[in-house]
């Protein structure tokens with residue numbers, strides 16, 4: 001069974017979108033196995049976004065993601081990574097379709113409400129970074 005890392009970014013938390021976003025993933029049928037309201041540190045942000053470290057927006061990205069708490073989650077299910085990406089929509093809200101989370105709630109690429117793993121490799125890395133060593137619940141859930 002596949003797992004993906006999904007995080008409501010500080011703008012989403014500030015705008016009271018956590019419940020809406022959790023609800024969408026629940027209704028889709030994915031299973032929540034980990035969730036935490038968390039203040040991302042500069043070190044964690046730099047590791048999480050290491051692939052962007054040479055980009056001109058890196059400093060703003062780290063500044064934004066550490067500015068206020070985020071809501072980190074791990075969702076489990078068949079094709080959870082690809083499904084999560086579809087539900088989030090394109091990274092830049094100007095390109096994301098209505099009906100997707102960024103398409104419905106985002107306005108700018110910097111404050112695009114939500115982050116989600118884009119591959120198996122990044123899911124494993126991000127889950128280890130944010131939830132490594134934390135207890136995961138193990139339970140049966142009706143489809």
Ligand code: CMP
Nearest residue numbers: 052057061091109110111112114115116
């Ligand atoms: P995310 O899916 O969290 O992964 C990397 C983030 O970098 C991305 O969402 C955007 O929020 C951010 N990002 C990408 N391009 C830009 C940009 N041109 N300016 C500011 N932020 C960006």
